[in-house]
Each structure stands twice: as C-alpha cells, then as structure tokens.
Amino acid sequence: MEKIEIGKSRVFYPMPCSLVGANVTGKPNYLTVAWFSMVNPEPPYLAVAMNKAHYTNSGIKENGTFSVNIPSAQMAEATDYCGIVSGKKVDKSHVFETFYGKLETAPMIRECPFSVECRLVQTVELPAEELFIGEIVAAYCGEGCLTDGAPDLRKINPFVLIMPDRKYLALGQELGPAWQMGKKLIKPTGSHQPL
Numbered sequence: 001m002e003k004i005e006i007g008k009s010r011v012f013y014p015m016p017c018s019l020v021g022a023n024v025t026g027k028p029n030y031l032t033v034a035w036f037s038m039v040n041p042e043p044p045y046l047a048v049a050m051n052k053a054h055y056t057n058s059g060i061k062e063n064g065t066f067s068v069n070i071p072s073a074q075m076a077e078a079t080d081y082c083g084i085v086s087g088k089k090v091d092k093s094h095v096f097e098t099f100y101g102k103l104e105t106a107p108m109i110r111e112c113p114f115s116v117e118c119r120l121v122q123t124v125e126l127p128a129e130e131l132f133i134g135e136i137v138a139a140y141c142g143e144g145c146l147t148d149g150a151p152d153l154r155k156i157n158p159f160v161l162i163m164p165d166r167k168y169l170a171l172g173q174e175l176g177p178a179w180q181m182g183k184k185l186i187k188p189t190g191s192h193q194p195l
Contacts, residue, residue, distance in 0.1 A: 014160035014169060017079055020048055021067035021098075021107040022059030028093045028107035031056040032083030034161040035129075036068060044136040046118055049129045055087035060132055063105035064120040069112035072157040073170045080168070101138050113145040113156040 006012070015034035022029055035049035046068060050057055060066045071079045082092055097110040101117045108115040118134025145155040159168050175181070 012163060014162050016158060016160050017071060017076075017168065018048075019069040019071055019079060019082055019096075019109055019112065020050070020056060021069060021109065022056045022065070023063055023105045023107055024055060024059035024087060027091070028098045029056050029059060029087040030069070030082045030092050030095065030107075030109065031087070032079050033068075039133060045121060045133055046116065046136055047131055047133045049126070049131050051128060052130055057130055057132075060120060061123070065103045065106040065118065066120065066132060066134060067106040067108045067115055067117045069109040070114040070156060070158050071109075071112050073159045073168075074157070075111060076159055076168050101140060103137055106137075108140065113142045113158075114151055115140045 016036070018033050018036055019030045020033045020036075031050070031054055033048055033050060037047055039045045039047045048066070048068065056066075078095055082095060085092065096112075098107045099110050100107060103117045103119060106117040108117060116136045116139045119137050120132060120134050122133040124131035124133065141151045141156075145152055147155065153171065154174075157170065159170050161167075162169050
C-alpha cells in the first residue's frame with residue numbers, strides 16, 4: 001500500500017468516548033473525553049488527557065479523584081451535550097443520576113454501563129493538555145452488561161469518535177481472539193512472515 005503524508009495536526013483513528021466525572025465546588029460535573037487509556041496493569045492506572053481550559057480539571061485537582069464512565073451508543077446525544085457545554089456556564093449535575101463508590105468525591109453515572117473511580121496519582125503538564133493519571137480504586141458494571149461475571153462489550157455497546165469526520169461510530173463486528181489470531185504467522189524459528 002502506497003503511503004502519502006496527510007498532516008499531523010489531529011488524530012485520524014477512532015477514539016473511545018467516555019464521560020469523566022469530578023466534583024467541582026461540591027457538585028458533580030461530567031465532561032466528554034475521548035483521549036484516555038489504560039497505562040499500567042498493576043496497580044491499574046488509567047490516564048486521561050484534558051485541555052487545561054476545562055472546568056472539570058479544577059475538581060480533579062481539588063479532590064484528587066475522578067471517574068471514567070463508558071456510555072452506551074444510546075447515550076450518544078447526552079454524551080455529546082456534555083462535551084459542547086461547559087460546567088462553568090451550565091450545571092450538568094442533573095443530566096445523569098450520580099452515584100458514589102469507595103471514593104466519596106468521584107461522581108459516577110448510573111446510566112453508563114461501565115464506570116471506574118480513580119485516585120489521582122500524577123498530573124503531567126503538556127503544552128495544551130493536562131494528563132491526569134489515576135489508580136483505579138474500583139470498577140462497576142451494570143448487571144445486564146455482564147457475561148459470566150465479566151463486562152461484555154457487545155452488551156455495553158460503547159461508541160467511538162472518528163476524526164476528521166467529527167462523528168460517532170458504534171463498534172463493529174468481532175474479528176477473532178486476541179493473542180491467538182497472530183499465532184498463524186509464527187514460524188518454528190520464531191521469525192515472522194511479512195504481512
């Protein structure tokens with residue numbers, strides 16, 4: 001496949017959508033965030049990149065806690081709303097039903113199929129963003145979104161943001177088992193076959 005340079009100003013791959021929660025001046029606030037990822041297995045750390053101008057950032061720093069909530073595709077409209085209105089001007093505490101877990105200052109969303117509460121471990125200052133790294137203290141999943149006691153992505157039905165189209169896309173079909181499919185390319189010598 002021939003490659004051409006397309007520019008580097010924005011990411012061009014699907015990004016999972018989440019709602020980051022934090023108490024700001026004693027009130028729950030939720031912000032739509034697509035820049036987040038697991039960054040450490042044990043203890044389990046999660047990182048969230050948020051523009052320095054966001055209202056939610058002050059709550060994370062104030063309390064040292066935050067939540068990451070995974071909305072279902074049916075929640076796309078409310079998720080989008082939380083990304084286009086600022087908590088500085090609009091009270092978003094009533095958009096969802098809030099609940100708290102082990103940490104009493106990390107608001108989570110009852111309607112989201114999956115939520116984690118995090119204790120802030122480190123903040124990394126980037127030119128435009130603040131990267132919040134948090135240790136996952138507890139994870140919560142809707143009972144109807146479990147299969148054999150584990151979260152089932154097909155039931156959670158998350159969605160992604162695609163750029164530069166600026167659209168949301170539901171997840172597609174299953175391709176196969178991870179850490180298994182690629183074994184077909186392993187030669188006995190340990191070298192791999194070119195793709």
